[in-house]
Amino acid sequence: MPAPKTPTAILLLVCKDTPGIVTRLTSFIAEHGGNLVDVDFHVDADDSGEKLFLGRLEWELPTFTLPRASLPAALETVCTPFAGRWTLHFSDTTQRIAVFVSKQDHCMLDLLRRTSFDDVDAQIVLVVSNHLDLKPLADHAGIAFHHIPITASTKQAQEVAELELLKAERVDVVVMAKYMQILSPTFIEGFPNTINIHHSFLPAFVGGKPYHQAFARGVKIIGATAHFATAELDAGPIIEQECVRISHRDTVQDLIRKGQDVERSVLSRAVRLHLLHRILPYGNKTAVFA
Amino acid sequence: MPAPKTPTAILLLVCKDTPGIVTRLTSFIAEHGGNLVDVDFHVDADDSGEKLFLGRLEWELPTFTLPRASLPAALETVCTPFAGRWTLHFSDTTQRIAVFVSKQDHCMLDLLRRTSFDDVDAQIVLVVSNHLDLKPLADHAGIAFHHIPITASTKQAQEVAELELLKAERVDVVVMAKYMQILSPTFIEGFPNTINIHHSFLPAFVGGKPYHQAFARGVKIIGATAHFATAELDAGPIIEQECVRISHRDTVQDLIRKGQDVERSVLSRAVRLHLLHRILPYGNKTAVFA
Amino acid sequence: MPAPKTPTAILLLVCKDTPGIVTRLTSFIAEHGGNLVDVDFHVDADDSGEKLFLGRLEWELPTFTLPRASLPAALETVCTPFAGRWTLHFSDTTQRIAVFVSKQDHCMLDLLRRTSFDDVDAQIVLVVSNHLDLKPLADHAGIAFHHIPITASTKQAQEVAELELLKAERVDVVVMAKYMQILSPTFIEGFPNTINIHHSFLPAFVGGKPYHQAFARGVKIIGATAHFATAELDAGPIIEQECVRISHRDTVQDLIRKGQDVERSVLSRAVRLHLLHRILPYGNKTAVFA
Amino acid sequence: MPAPKTPTAILLLVCKDTPGIVTRLTSFIAEHGGNLVDVDFHVDADDSGEKLFLGRLEWELPTFTLPRASLPAALETVCTPFAGRWTLHFSDTTQRIAVFVSKQDHCMLDLLRRTSFDDVDAQIVLVVSNHLDLKPLADHAGIAFHHIPITASTKQAQEVAELELLKAERVDVVVMAKYMQILSPTFIEGFPNTINIHHSFLPAFVGGKPYHQAFARGVKIIGATAHFATAELDAGPIIEQECVRISHRDTVQDLIRKGQDVERSVLSRAVRLHLLHRILPYGNKTAVFA
Structure with a gap:
């Protein structure tokens, strides 16, 4: 778990589980040239049968074609259908x-x-x-x-x-x-x-x-x-x-x-x-x- | 902590702590030719200041001159002044x-x-x-x-x-x-x-x-x-x-x-x-x- | 790490690291309707500077449109450019x-x-x-x-x-x-x-x-x-x-x-x-x- | 394993195992009024059948009637028959x-x-x-x-x-x-x-x-x-x-x-x-x- 020296963007997402979440997110990142360095997700199911998607994606910024400033709005569009909660972070922010x-x-x-x-x-x-x-x-x-x-x-x-x-x-x-x-x-x-x-x-x-x-x-x-x-x-x-x-x-x-x-x-x-x-x-x- | 193959007697004792308990017990065992193979004790003190003596002594029986049948009564005499609770065990009892x-x-x-x-x-x-x-x-x-x-x-x-x-x-x-x-x-x-x-x-x-x-x-x-x-x-x-x-x-x-x-x-x-x-x-x- | 009850396909891949491997693999799976249930990969770098990609992807089979029998050949096409070693497994094979x-x-x-x-x-x-x-x-x-x-x-x-x-x-x-x-x-x-x-x-x-x-x-x-x-x-x-x-x-x-x-x-x-x-x-x- | 605040003497001894070592040591300490606060010993046997006695005894000094300066010579007398190696320490020596x-x-x-x-x-x-x-x-x-x-x-x-x-x-x-x-x-x-x-x-x-x-x-x-x-x-x-x-x-x-x-x-x-x-x-x- 080394901290990557190449600057990265990190997305954390929690929402109700539905098929296709990972595909949608990795496709979005790929479309803009982002190189994924970490993908980690888990579906948590409790006794009620409710399933929660919990995920973290990290990709390198130098090859990513979307400017940082445009990323939140673009992610909002991608994540809105999942009706969950997401946060975005950059690894080079102190x-x-x-x-x-x-x-x-x-x-x-x-x-x-x-x-x-x-x-x-x-x-x-x-x-x-x-x-x-x-x-x-x-x-x-x-x-x-x-x-x-x-x-x-x-x-x-x-x-x-x-x-x-x-x-x-x-x-x-x-x-x-x-x-x-x-x-x-x-x-x-x-x-x-x-x-x-x-x-x-x-x-x-x-x-x-x-x-x-x-x-x-x-x-x-x-x-x-x-x-x-x-x-x-x-x-x-x-x-x-x-x-x-x-x-x-x-x-x-x-x-x-x-x-x-x-x-x-x-x-x-x-x-x-x-x-x-x-x-x-x-x-x-x-x-x-x- | 190997189980000794030579038969042993084991004494477990809990009582109020006073000086001399270990000396009294080891002396008693020595007087009758017992070879100690384990001595372990601890004084537990809680907030009330009350101190408890907790001990375990184990000695070999072959050289011990007191017959097994006489041991409980002899120990009763030794332990009565400590006003505690003791039990005696033999390692070769299934x-x-x-x-x-x-x-x-x-x-x-x-x-x-x-x-x-x-x-x-x-x-x-x-x-x-x-x-x-x-x-x-x-x-x-x-x-x-x-x-x-x-x-x-x-x-x-x-x-x-x-x-x-x-x-x-x-x-x-x-x-x-x-x-x-x-x-x-x-x-x-x-x-x-x-x-x-x-x-x-x-x-x-x-x-x-x-x-x-x-x-x-x-x-x-x-x-x-x-x-x-x-x-x-x-x-x-x-x-x-x-x-x-x-x-x-x-x-x-x-x-x-x-x-x-x-x-x-x-x-x-x-x-x-x-x-x-x-x-x-x-x-x-x-x-x-x- | 529960064994999924829905039958899944599992791909294990080791090859020289280059950008885009994960994107290529997740896209391939998505194109055929596969729902990813696990994506795990790591890039191992030793002192020589040589970087190795190590990955595991697991996706559900019921929605996957490629027949099992066609999967090896299709994966061969996808993975050949990576010039590595891959294996394919199905979770329902005893x-x-x-x-x-x-x-x-x-x-x-x-x-x-x-x-x-x-x-x-x-x-x-x-x-x-x-x-x-x-x-x-x-x-x-x-x-x-x-x-x-x-x-x-x-x-x-x-x-x-x-x-x-x-x-x-x-x-x-x-x-x-x-x-x-x-x-x-x-x-x-x-x-x-x-x-x-x-x-x-x-x-x-x-x-x-x-x-x-x-x-x-x-x-x-x-x-x-x-x-x-x-x-x-x-x-x-x-x-x-x-x-x-x-x-x-x-x-x-x-x-x-x-x-x-x-x-x-x-x-x-x-x-x-x-x-x-x-x-x-x-x-x-x-x-x-x- | 609290460090006792009452000053104590500590004896460490290693020698060939023979019956009676613990009895001899605890008796010596008792004879001079020492209150034992820790007795720990073990007999180590390797494949050669050679048995080593390894022990540590700790007793309180205030009630001990032998002056500290006389203790080494007295212990020398006690331990010489065991033909081993012993060291003596006082808990209040910085x-x-x-x-x-x-x-x-x-x-x-x-x-x-x-x-x-x-x-x-x-x-x-x-x-x-x-x-x-x-x-x-x-x-x-x-x-x-x-x-x-x-x-x-x-x-x-x-x-x-x-x-x-x-x-x-x-x-x-x-x-x-x-x-x-x-x-x-x-x-x-x-x-x-x-x-x-x-x-x-x-x-x-x-x-x-x-x-x-x-x-x-x-x-x-x-x-x-x-x-x-x-x-x-x-x-x-x-x-x-x-x-x-x-x-x-x-x-x-x-x-x-x-x-x-x-x-x-x-x-x-x-x-x-x-x-x-x-x-x-x-x-x-x-x-x-x-």
């Missing part, structure tokens, strides 16, 4: 990330290292925190740090300030890297493109202190879950999960230590896949084209 | 297993293969099922098959019959190998040494159709859990868990297929550890000395 | 499997269970063994058992007999389910469609007694590898691998026990993927379209 | 670490984070590198950075300088965190307590460019191995391994990216276990008491 943190540094450190060195065209443009603990880390990385403390009484106003900041800085995606605050439905509605890491193997142990819950229950495996934040706590579409074996010998502190290694990996993988436009949410699920 | 099944054969097949070929001194002495599907399998293995169908109205009487059967056949442990019936609290009370396999990553997806629940929730990893059956459904002490990665491409049928591979492994491992007296339940948890 | 075994039953048992109950259109038509140990198992399953003992002096003649048997029984694929004999290059040349399970994490521990080698080396993880058999021992294209954690506590016997669980899973998964025409070998590697 | 790096930062970053925040009494006292790339990272962390470039002609002299530096700074353990240089047998002899991370699943792919080797071989799983450095390249006792699944879609760059996540985890876990005195090397293996 995406702007806001990282929301609290006091723990492991996820933020991992995100910083990857966006500097890795193969994704993205940059962290700002850090938001309700605490000052990680300011030195942001300063060292040369990233603007916004200290926005939250109390029960200030929450509503502070979230408005956050939304304005995201807008002003043209942020594309918010990553909650152990933010430890619950974003209100109003915030999520205002900025739906938000990825959270929850430190449990969802749907187990929703809510606070999942490692303490796991210890009390005596599970033998713990995990972490990256998901889109939605209005309902820890119930958004799951992007990625991973787990690690524990034993009765592990204290809550051991669970936290082992779990943090999983958290940072899972969150960074989820963010990377999202930045590569490989995640397609549908209903309460995601298709991960990887 | 344990008698009853397997409860419904229609699925994968777990039963795996148990059959292992108890015939493996390093544990145990035998499956009978199979109980509410269906006739697996009778040929039991017949081929030369194991008594008891067809005990259950309906809402017959459940109570049938469970009584099952308990009598277990008693008559001197069964040591019941293994619910996808039995798909909920045992009543009365049964569990009458035969507490019962291991169940639940086809989810507990505490996620308790109750019926966990793979359907997992599909609907869109998780990226599924699992299976072997646990002691207790009066509360799917809430007993967890012995072993394992998980397997899935994707949006997997249908419910794929989840079932992938999950069954995990189920049989997890259940067989849990049963083997229990037969080796390596599982010590305490509260709603287990220590697994492996 | 594949015939020969299982080669020695004394260990775990892999054979697993294959038997899956081909009876699972979603792949295939059947085990015969078992070959140099020992009689597993004859009762084959008899119980109603599968012809061929006892073909091999010694250094009889090997050549026996392999000829085996090849004739495979031909007479129209066998599509040979599965070496812990056969423990090395097939000669002559055999492999005569029947190249042979999958072997090697009980190590190749390329570590080629040759005999890999668990003993792993024990002596003190590794912390062991594994198993399913691969196509080639003239060079344990060097064929790898299809699937899996591993399991071990510790210094594990004896060689423990390694064997833990390893066997991995062997059967890996082998069965590899065989299933091969029967679904999802494995495309190229050079010394495989693409696994799953 | 261990001094030297990290050897080249240009890659991921392992060093992970070690830095852990030694600052975690439960092990250790500190990184210096960094050695043949390149200047990671100097800013060491500077930011306030750790002395020694730039010691190595060429074929200067290697011998530079290693002497390194050994003198380690001695002057009273370094306890060297961690090769992707140092990418081969230490000479002379260095290893001069400082045997050296842990290396090799970026393959040893014994597969020894030597240079293991990810390129793995790509060329077409394996489906890659891994990393932490081991003690010995005179023979990549052949020292293995401490810890971990692996990650790859596919034909992964380029060499993908292997490197995925592999680095494994490398840092494996190396940090190995170093942590070593600092907790839970690793006992014997022959070309290790016992890991965890």
Whole structure:
């Protein structure tokens, strides 16, 4: 799954399944000289018998004869009969990330290292925190740090300030890297493109202190879950999960230590896949084209 | 963790932690010429500050000067000051297993293969099922098959019959190998040494159709859990868990297929550890000395 | 990855990469009314800069207007310009499997269970063994058992007999389910469609007694590898691998026990993927379209 | 496996197995009022029938009546009859670490984070590198950075300088965190307590460019191995391994990216276990008491 260096266009589409969708899309791309570098689709069928088409197509732009500016309208014409939802992305557009943190540094450190060195065209443009603990880390990385403390009484106003900041800085995606605050439905509605890491193997142990819950229950495996934040706590579409074996010998502190290694990996993988436009949410699920 | 061929005695002990427990036990064994082949213990501390000692000691019998018949009384004297709960086992006692099944054969097949070929001194002495599907399998293995169908109205009487059967056949442990019936609290009370396999990553997806629940929730990893059956459904002490990665491409049928591979492994491992007296339940948890 | 119930055609293609391959293939299928249910391709680039196109397309047959009998010639016309290698398969053709075994039953048992109950259109038509140990198992399953003992002096003649048997029984694929004999290059040349399970994490521990080698080396993880058999021992294209954690506590016997669980899973998964025409070998590697 | 806050003494012992070793050791500790908090031992038997005793005992010091200074001599008396090799450690002795790096930062970053925040009494006292790339990272962390470039002609002299530096700074353990240089047998002899991370699943792919080797071989799983450095390249006792699944879609760059996540985890876990005195090397293996 290397990020292609030749600029590409990426189409994500979800709609009711009917025969001919892939043929229509690949023909459209071929007619305009586009060279397909990735085609991935899946038909999801649940118990109701309803079938959903989920697809991702990626093609190279240099040989594509339609100008970028004309592409959305042309795709609208192609996709309208499918009566679904589609988005278009270009691989050479730098995406702007806001990282929301609290006091723990492991996820933020991992995100910083990857966006500097890795193969994704993205940059962290700002850090938001309700605490000052990680300011030195942001300063060292040369990233603007916004200290926005939250109390029960200030929450509503502070979230408005956050939304304005995201807008002003043209942020594309918010990553909650152990933010430890619950974003209100109003915030999520205002900025739906938000990825959270929850430190449990969802749907187990929703809510606070999942490692303490796991210890009390005596599970033998713990995990972490990256998901889109939605209005309902820890119930958004799951992007990625991973787990690690524990034993009765592990204290809550051991669970936290082992779990943090999983958290940072899972969150960074989820963010990377999202930045590569490989995640397609549908209903309460995601298709991960990887 | 090889099963020692030299006969051994195994002591499992859970009690409030105080200094000197291990010293007292190892000294007692040494005084009578016992050669320790395994010492494993752990002190579990929860938030309340209460500390629990959990231990397992195993020593060779040939050089041990106390006769087996005198050992329980001697241990009672040693352990009484610890005010806990202890059990004593001998490695050369063949344990008698009853397997409860419904229609699925994968777990039963795996148990059959292992108890015939493996390093544990145990035998499956009978199979109980509410269906006739697996009778040929039991017949081929030369194991008594008891067809005990259950309906809402017959459940109570049938469970009584099952308990009598277990008693008559001197069964040591019941293994619910996808039995798909909920045992009543009365049964569990009458035969507490019962291991169940639940086809989810507990505490996620308790109750019926966990793979359907997992599909609907869109998780990226599924699992299976072997646990002691207790009066509360799917809430007993967890012995072993394992998980397997899935994707949006997997249908419910794929989840079932992938999950069954995990189920049989997890259940067989849990049963083997229990037969080796390596599982010590305490509260709603287990220590697994492996 | 459910096996589609609607009959499908499957095209596997490997050739030098040039722009337009996917477009040409999807257009061809569309022109004849085929509804694509899976498109998967990848361009592999090694250090030499040589790029290989590897692809798999699957489309439904009921709406496809070309008769099955005409399809090979039509595909020949389409694919000739790509100067590569392609194969065509139909999902409703029952594949015939020969299982080669020695004394260990775990892999054979697993294959038997899956081909009876699972979603792949295939059947085990015969078992070959140099020992009689597993004859009762084959008899119980109603599968012809061929006892073909091999010694250094009889090997050549026996392999000829085996090849004739495979031909007479129209066998599509040979599965070496812990056969423990090395097939000669002559055999492999005569029947190249042979999958072997090697009980190590190749390329570590080629040759005999890999668990003993792993024990002596003190590794912390062991594994198993399913691969196509080639003239060079344990060097064929790898299809699937899996591993399991071990510790210094594990004896060689423990390694064997833990390893066997991995062997059967890996082998069965590899065989299933091969029967679904999802494995495309190229050079010394495989693409696994799953 | 929490690091006990009460100071403890830790004894590691390897010797020929004879009955009574554990009894002798636990009795000795009990006689002087020591409260055992961990007892772990294993008898390793290879094909030759030779049996090795491998053990670790940990007991609390506050109630132990022997002064620390007298303990070595007393243990010498106890252990001499076993004719083995033993070492004694105290949990409250801060261990001094030297990290050897080249240009890659991921392992060093992970070690830095852990030694600052975690439960092990250790500190990184210096960094050695043949390149200047990671100097800013060491500077930011306030750790002395020694730039010691190595060429074929200067290697011998530079290693002497390194050994003198380690001695002057009273370094306890060297961690090769992707140092990418081969230490000479002379260095290893001069400082045997050296842990290396090799970026393959040893014994597969020894030597240079293991990810390129793995790509060329077409394996489906890659891994990393932490081991003690010995005179023979990549052949020292293995401490810890971990692996990650790859596919034909992964380029060499993908292997490197995925592999680095494994490398840092494996190396940090190995170093942590070593600092907790839970690793006992014997022959070309290790016992890991965890």
